[in-house]
Amino acid sequence: MKSLSKNWFIEGAIDFEHKKYVLLGYLQEINRHFDKNHLYPNLADLIFHYNNLLEFKNNKTVLQHSFPQRLSKADFEALKLTYQRMVQDDVTMNEIEHIIGYAMRKMDPAIQTGKHIYDFVESCLDIDPVGVVPLLPYNGYFTLRNGSQKTNWVYEYQITLFENADDKYRGIHISLVDTFEPNFVNTPESIKLQLIKNRKHLPNPAMYHVQSEISFPLEETLLPVAKRSLVRYISDAA
Structure with missing residues (x-):
């Protein structure tokens, strides 16, 4: 650019x-x-x-x-x-x-x-919790579906709070964990169970499924908007 x-x-x-x-x-x-x-x-x-x-x-x-x-x-x-x-x-x-x-x-x-x-x-995004959400949902996972694309992405996230003299801000750090193709076996619920089993550092994670009705460029558009929307969704619900 x-x-x-x-x-x-x-x-x-x-x-x-x-x-x-x-x-x-x-x-x-x-x-x-x-x-x-x-x-x-x-x-x-x-x-x-x-x-x-x-x-x-x-x-x-x-x-x-x-x-x-x-x-x-x-x-x-x-x-x-x-x-x-x-x-x-x-x-x-x-x-x-x-x-x-x-x-x-x-x-x-x-x-x-x-x-x-x-x-x-x-406006094209839907965010839904997967299973029971813990009292402190600031660490966990989210799955992301991009319109009609077959591949879903699984990310681990961590939300942090920043403060300055005037206001407080929440930021989010994410890392890609895996990808999967959704079917009757690979559901967000089953993916959550696999994550708990295989990734012991988060024994009781929050998990959300984020889905877009329309396909957008992933890295340049959908993922950044999904991150900010997820932070607001969790902050409003907490």
Whole structure:
């Protein structure tokens, strides 16, 4: 995927026409991926860049959020001086603001397209618990069926809680365990019993069956949406 650096809009020559060319090339590729229903990492990357522009626009004096991470003190001081010169140069700052405004207007329709795809994929998902769910369902397994495809995937998952000063977030880590073709023998219930028998580290796991009515690209779309939907389903039920 063609990528933008974190600070593409203030790196190098501050020239609107050049930055416009760079941005439109990036968005053209993003939209090509969306045309194939490929959501990730494209949607997350696009939202990151939009929020980065918004943060710079709203917090021009917060240098830590405007320049790359992991800089040495000397590098940071050099960037700080460069930024201060920018602030004092009305022509340069006006050009940066012109670039930011244009970029945000161009990114917004692409973000909305990505969100529509995400919402549609999510609307096609059904999540059902398999057997009895333990009181703490934050470790376990889920099976994933992708439309009419014969192969089902089995993943182990672990949900963790992250906190910052403003909010709490739940994240999910998954690893592929196995695949199977569903039939009268290989049901989600029988797969759960096999997992308990063969994987002793989770003697009483939660298990969920996640199914999509329509087939989507697995790694780029269905699996990322299924993960987020499963986190919300478990969090709401807990």
